[in-house]
Amino acid sequence: MRFVIIGAGAVGGVVAGRLAGSGADVALVARGAHLEAIRRDGLLLRQASGDSVHRLPAYATPGEVGWRPGDVAVLAVKSNDTQGVLEQLPRDVPVVCLQNGVANERAALRLFPDVYGICVMLPSAHLEPGVVVAQCAPVPGILDIGRVPGGTDETAREIAARLTKAGFVSEARDDIMRSKYAKLLKNLGNAAEALCGKADGVDEVAAVLGAEGRAVLDAAGIGYASDAEDKARRGDILQLVPVAGETRGGGSTWQSLARGTGAVEADYLNGEIVLLARLHGVPAPANETARRLVVAAAHRGDGPGSMTPAELKAAIDAATR
Incomplete structure (x- = not known):
């Protein structure tokens, strides 16, 4: 099994480095200055235990990879880039969505028969070309995997075993999307963190976004792991x-603003709740406001912390009246 990791940023890069360090066959797809740095100097994985450099085959597009039997396509791009990646993959390759949100798996299932979701619990960072940082130790993350829409198979079990060998906590699960919807609820606060930084009061705004998200998922009849289940799985x-x-400075959306990428994946996090709300005739003004504001901040090139929690709360309150 060769892991072709498409998107070697914070999550994809850490997983690539750990897998390669455990002896797995790994190739990367990256872009821009990050790709240039990896090709020139290797992928630098920084961890509390020390740095390691991984010199891996690195390509600019999936079409350059030279796909072969036994390959697995691991998507680690932001959700707004998923469709473009899927269109470049061979149709018989298993697709693993190592991504936040729940839209990626649906998009992949339109084109591919074998689709897997991973619930990503992996605090990590990518703020400079060629460098990724694993921010938890001694275990870097929890990466449970399952087939979509449900079930497990030998591929899921083998990937879980490879991830476990690489130092992650990973198991194959029959109901992976319940975990991914629970993670989606936690990721709704990413927009607030990016807009407001770590300022006092941001957790209260994030709680409003999460509560609205739960109400929308309930109205849509979509199941998700409870807080108790999530806490039990995470443990310590x-x-x-x-x-x-x-x-750690902040999560993925915070890092997108910090790098000045010009885009964030809020349309597929807060926007997923907005979409479901519209489909089921219920309101979601808090998540729509957060989505709109953080997307606008990215387009303007604003860094993290461009608003105060009070300003964000006022905007949400105004939208709910």
């Missing part, structure tokens, strides 16, 4: 630690 496994003297 994920221990954030400083790496090279630096602590």
